[in-house]
Amino acid sequence: xxxxxxxxxxxxxAPRSLPQAGFDEAGQAAYSSLQAKTLDSERFCAWRGLSxxxxxxxxxxxxxxxxxxxxxxxxxxxxxxxRRTILAGLDLGAFPIVxxxxxxxxxxxxxxxNEIHLHLLADTPAARAAAIDDLL
Numbered sequence: 001x002x003x004x005x006x007x008x009x010x011x012x013x014a015p016r017s018l019p020q021a022g023f024d025e026a027g028q029a030a031y032s033s034l035q036a037k038t039l040d041s042e043r044f045c046a047w048r049g050l051s052x053x054x055x056x057x058x059x060x061x062x063x064x065x066x067x068x069x070x071x072x073x074x075x076x077x078x079x080x081x082x083r084r085t086i087l088a089g090l091d092l093g094a095f096p097i098v099x100x101x102x103x104x105x106x107x108x109x110x111x112x113x114n115e116i117h118l119h120l121l122a123d124t125p126a127a128r129a130a131a132i133d134d135l136l
Contacts, residue, residue, distance in 0.1 A: 043086065045117055046076070049134030050128045057117035062109065065116040067096040071117035072131050075108030089132040091125065 023037045031046070057074060057136045060066070063074075073096075075088040088108040100116070122128040 003085055022033075024085060045076075047086070047117070047135055049131070051134050053131075053134055055119050055131055056121070057119045060116045060118065062100075062105075062114070065118070066098065068092065068118060068120065069094055069096055070119060070125075070128070071096075072101065072120070072122055072128050072135075073105075074117040074135065075105055075113035076115040076117050077112040078115050084115070086117075086135055089110050091128040091132065116122050 004040050012047060033059075045052055045057050045059055047057060049055060056074075057072075059076075071092050073092050074091055076084050077087055078084045088104050090099055090102075090104050105113075119131060122131045
């Protein structure tokens with residue numbers, strides 16, 4: 001089922017460095033590396049579930065998806081026109097690397113999934129299951 005996606009795009013500005021307080025060179029490099037792993041200038045997508053609830057997600061390439069525990073992962077196909085369709089969703093649980101490399105994501109990739117959207121705000125297994133049911 002196609003669910004509407006509202007896109008947040010970053011406003012293009014001249015690069016600026018992060019505030020120095022609390023960021024040493026290693027911290028700055030780690031932050032820059034994480035920024036580079038997001039897709040182009042689009043970092044976030046807001047999906048609206050069947051209930052009308054809005055779910056904000058961070059967008060990653062499959063190869064660059066972080067292995068966050070206990071988050072909702074959506075396998076998404078983005079076509080040439082920029083239209084996005086959710087193909088699969090799952091709770092990454094305590095073993096995100098296993099889930100991201102499992103059968104559900106493999107099947108979604110075979111169906112053309114080329115993005116992973118992570119929803120980080122569902123903090124219980126029941127909330128993650130409800131989000132997935134609402135979005136699929």
